Structures are given as C-alpha cells and as structure tokens.
Amino acid sequence: MIAFDTFGTVADWHTGVSRVLAQIFPEIDASALARSWRRTYAPALAEVEQGSRDWTLLDDLHRESLDRLLREEHGIRAGADQLDAAVHAWHVLPAWPDSPEGLRRLKERYTICALSNGNVALLTEMAKSAGLPWDFIGGSDLWRHYKPSGEVYLGLARLMRVDPGEVLMVATHVTDLAAARGFGLQTAYVERPAEWGPEPKPEAHCPDDRFHVRGIDELATLLGC
Amino acid sequence: MIAFDTFGTVADWHTGVSRVLAQIFPEIDASALARSWRRTYAPALAEVEQGSRDWTLLDDLHRESLDRLLREEHGIRAGADQLDAAVHAWHVLPAWPDSPEGLRRLKERYTICALSNGNVALLTEMAKSAGLPWDFIGGSDLWRHYKPSGEVYLGLARLMRVDPGEVLMVATHVTDLAAARGFGLQTAYVERPAEWGPEPKPEAHCPDDRFHVRGIDELATLLGC
Structure with a gap:
C-alpha cells in the first residue's frame, strides 16, 4: 500500500x-x-x-x-x-496537476492513503474539492500525533494490517521520508520545485529512497499502473 | 454528512x-x-x-x-x-445492486462515511472490491469500540467536526438506528428483505426515523441527488 x-x-x-x-x-x-x-x-x-x-x-x-x-x-x-x-x-488546496489522475491510476492496483498532519475533516474536504480518490484518510487526529512521530507511520500500518515494510511513503520532504525509513517503511521522493512559490526549493536526492520521481503520474508509470 | x-x-x-x-x-x-x-x-x-x-x-x-x-x-x-x-x-462482500450508484450520487452533495463494526482494513478491501466510493472509512478499530456504543457515533461526528445532529445514520437494523438517535443523530432505515437469505426479515417502520427507503438509490433521490 x-x-x-x-x-x-x-x-x-x-x-x-x-x-x-x-x-x-x-x-x-x-x-x-x-x-x-x-x-x-x-x-x-x-x-x-x-x-x-x-x-x-x-x-x-x-x-x-x-x-x-x-x-x-x-x-x-x-x-x-x-x-x-x-x-x-488549507481545506480546499488545489492539487498539483498530476495528482488526481496519478492517484486514480495507482488506486487501481494499490491501496492509497493520505498520511498527513492535517486532521480528518480537513483532508476529507480537500479530497472532495481537489478530486483526490483516497481509499483511506489517515489524519493526525486518528493518532493524536504528528509526523515525524512513529505513532503515525506505524499506526497506519497497524490499521491496514500490513508490515511497515509493505508501506511506501511518498513525500517531497526529506524529514518525513527519513522518519518513515527509520520506522521500516519504503520511501519515494516527489520533486515539487514550486512548493514555496517564488522561493527556490532544492530537491534532495537520497540513495535510500526507493523511488525519486517528478510527479505522482511518474510514480504510477514506474509502478506499472 | x-x-x-x-x-x-x-x-x-x-x-x-x-x-x-x-x-x-x-x-x-x-x-x-x-x-x-x-x-x-x-x-x-x-x-x-x-x-x-x-x-x-x-x-x-x-x-x-x-x-x-x-x-x-x-x-x-x-x-x-x-x-x-x-x-x-467478509472483506469482499458483494454490494446490494443499488449501493455503488446510490453512494456515488450521494457523494456529489454529501460527505459519505462507512460507520461499521468492521475494522478499517476489512472495510477498505470491501470498498475496493465492491466499488463503494467512501469519503471516509469509520472502522471500529479507530475507536476500539463497537456499535451501539456512543464512542462510535460521537467519534465520527468529532472527527468530522460536526454536531451529532448533522449526521444521518443509515442502517437496516433498528438497534443501530435507535442508538444513533439516542446520541443525537438523525436516522434513515433501509429495507433489506433478503438480508438473511431464505429467512424472512420483517422490516421495521419507526416514526422516529427521518427516512424509510427501499434502497440507497431511493435515499439519493429523496435527498435531491
């Protein structure tokens, strides 16, 4: 997943x-x-x-x-x-252009979950307004903990009844991915050079990420979806 | 919702x-x-x-x-x-024929959640196999309580940041609906005469249910979806 x-x-x-x-x-x-x-x-x-x-x-x-x-x-x-x-x-953020279709493709083969520091109501509203077809929404209020706390990463694996190593964590933030790896998850880094608007954001290449992609559509292609 | x-x-x-x-x-x-x-x-x-x-x-x-x-x-x-x-x-139950399309119609106007004694992993698998387009999956392991416990009904309202009276609980079981009403939710009864296969199931007409319908498609029509 x-x-x-x-x-x-x-x-x-x-x-x-x-x-x-x-x-x-x-x-x-x-x-x-x-x-x-x-x-x-x-x-x-x-x-x-x-x-x-x-x-x-x-x-x-x-x-x-x-x-x-x-x-x-x-x-x-x-x-x-x-x-x-x-x-x-923050409840009605626009998706990056590749997100809705990339998620839709991934959802056909995998279980796709939001795993966010947003709360469930916020993420549910965002999913509806931005067209994000989550299978499950892992909001921080489910665990009353924020990433990079282990309760969040391991909490989702526990709810889904999978081993941490069966979860691929996808993010554009190295702290999130490093924490996820520390708790046994696999990781994928997504480049989002415009995340900070006019402020440049250097993208981080880390050999410990299993995937490094330029969008969720590219991740879907890499995973054969 | x-x-x-x-x-x-x-x-x-x-x-x-x-x-x-x-x-x-x-x-x-x-x-x-x-x-x-x-x-x-x-x-x-x-x-x-x-x-x-x-x-x-x-x-x-x-x-x-x-x-x-x-x-x-x-x-x-x-x-x-x-x-x-x-x-x-139990993870891959078939939907009643009216469920997927009825839910899809309701989802356009409302937030639709599973609120079940099934666990999250079970309900996620069922949603994928039966085509149930939940916005959020409220599995019993989120609260570590089973319906008709109030933790479940009120727990969902709390996560969604709504008052209990803004939640419409839909079920074919009178105990579920009576408990939901007791905690301040509105209720809708769905007739499912074939629930027990060859065993007859008398349908319960209760004046305290806001709606009484023969399927989720009928609920969608009643709610203008």
Whole structure:
C-alpha cells in the first residue's frame, strides 16, 4: 500500500493559501505571508510532540499562528471571520496537476492513503474539492500525533494490517521520508520545485529512497499502473 | 454528512459468505452456516463492549466464532487456511445492486462515511472490491469500540467536526438506528428483505426515523441527488 504526505506533495499549499490570503488581506504580500505562515508549522507541531502542550488540531494551530504573525509582523488584529476563512484555505488546496489522475491510476492496483498532519475533516474536504480518490484518510487526529512521530507511520500500518515494510511513503520532504525509513517503511521522493512559490526549493536526492520521481503520474508509470 | 452501516445495509453478507462457505465446506448447508455465524456476531461484540474481554478486532471474533460453530455443531476441526478464507469472505462482500450508484450520487452533495463494526482494513478491501466510493472509512478499530456504543457515533461526528445532529445514520437494523438517535443523530432505515437469505426479515417502520427507503438509490433521490 502507498501512503502520501499531502501539503506540498499532493496539494499546492502556496498557490491555494496565497490566493485566499490575497482576498482577505489585500494590503499584505500574500505569497510572503503564506510562506511565513508555513514556517510556523514545524515548530508548532514539535511543541505538541515534545509534550509542551496538549494535543491540538492542525486547524487550531494554524489559526493561532496566523493570528500571532498578523499581530506581531503586520500590526493587524484579524477578525474571527478572517481567521476562519484563512484557516479554511488549507481545506480546499488545489492539487498539483498530476495528482488526481496519478492517484486514480495507482488506486487501481494499490491501496492509497493520505498520511498527513492535517486532521480528518480537513483532508476529507480537500479530497472532495481537489478530486483526490483516497481509499483511506489517515489524519493526525486518528493518532493524536504528528509526523515525524512513529505513532503515525506505524499506526497506519497497524490499521491496514500490513508490515511497515509493505508501506511506501511518498513525500517531497526529506524529514518525513527519513522518519518513515527509520520506522521500516519504503520511501519515494516527489520533486515539487514550486512548493514555496517564488522561493527556490532544492530537491534532495537520497540513495535510500526507493523511488525519486517528478510527479505522482511518474510514480504510477514506474509502478506499472 | 451521512454515515452508513455496512454489513446488511450496503453489502449482502448472506450471499457473499454463503458462497465462500459452500466452496470451503461443501458438506455443510452454507446458507444455514452463514446465518448461524452471523448470529454469533452481536453476543461477541457485546462481550467486548461489556468489558468481559479486551478489545478484539472483528476479524478475530469472526474467526473464533466460526471455529467454535464448526467444532460444536458440525464436529469439524477446520484448518487455519480454511478459517482464513472464510473470515476473508467478509472483506469482499458483494454490494446490494443499488449501493455503488446510490453512494456515488450521494457523494456529489454529501460527505459519505462507512460507520461499521468492521475494522478499517476489512472495510477498505470491501470498498475496493465492491466499488463503494467512501469519503471516509469509520472502522471500529479507530475507536476500539463497537456499535451501539456512543464512542462510535460521537467519534465520527468529532472527527468530522460536526454536531451529532448533522449526521444521518443509515442502517437496516433498528438497534443501530435507535442508538444513533439516542446520541443525537438523525436516522434513515433501509429495507433489506433478503438480508438473511431464505429467512424472512420483517422490516421495521419507526416514526422516529427521518427516512424509510427501499434502497440507497431511493435515499439519493429523496435527498435531491
């Protein structure tokens, strides 16, 4: 079976989030704000995983961190409706152009699962709006843990009743893939050079990844789908 | 959003299980054995819910109960391969003819979830083999509880971030629907007169069900899909 990271790997957060931020806060550089917001992501998840705060849904972490960014860096006190609309942008991200059809091809032969730090409701809404034909949605609230915690990778293998080595983890982030390998999963790296919009993203070539592809369509072809 | 019971409501367990049992144990009346096996279901789940045994996956409960039935009522000691094959029949049940297309229509307007006592791996396999286009699969191992426990109904509403009253529970079993109503869900009863094969199943008309339909296609039509 195949597990997919979503933000950045299957869906284009920079485009989706920038577009919504530009509508809500026309006075701010939306691309820069989207990237600053995304930079708060890993530290916020780490706080939860290190136990310095209780389990908190990604939606709520997103809301807090945007509120703080707007206040501290732009002197803006956003209204509840503005924050709601911005947080909701992550629920309806556009897919990268190759994702829906690549997933559809892979689904014919494999079980395909989202394995994301998004929560189940967020990922379900994204799947419907972006046309992602998941067999199963592995949201972080199922385990109340965030990647790269082992509970997530091993939790999915356990639910699917397979050995970790039977799972291929697909992502465009080396930390995600390194953790997955550490817990015994196989890995595939997907290049997403436009993940950060105008900011260059060097792609990482790692000999420990079983596959290195330029899109999910290419992964489908490599796997004979 | 809409939550569906699966065994009996969306899928035809009597046909699927009888067919496989007839191949494995040609000397036994397969329909009668399928029905006896199904009768062990509720008491086995109740043992788990009442705490007289630890959480146990439906696959494992199925295996134990069939093994015991064969020994005690037919004097047969089944081999591990035979038990595996019989338990697997529940993973690849045929859908009732109206289910795949009815679900596909409902999915265009609603979020549709399996909410079943089956485990996630079982339900994922069934969805792929029977063409059930779930948005999300709510297997009992997500909550380590069996219906009619509230953890299941409320657990799905919590994951989907909706109020219980925004969930429509669809089933052909009155106990499932009564429990769902008790936890604040809306309910729809689906007639499945052939659920028990040759054994008549009286259909229950309850004024507390919001809908009473003869199939999932009829539910889709009633809901304007």
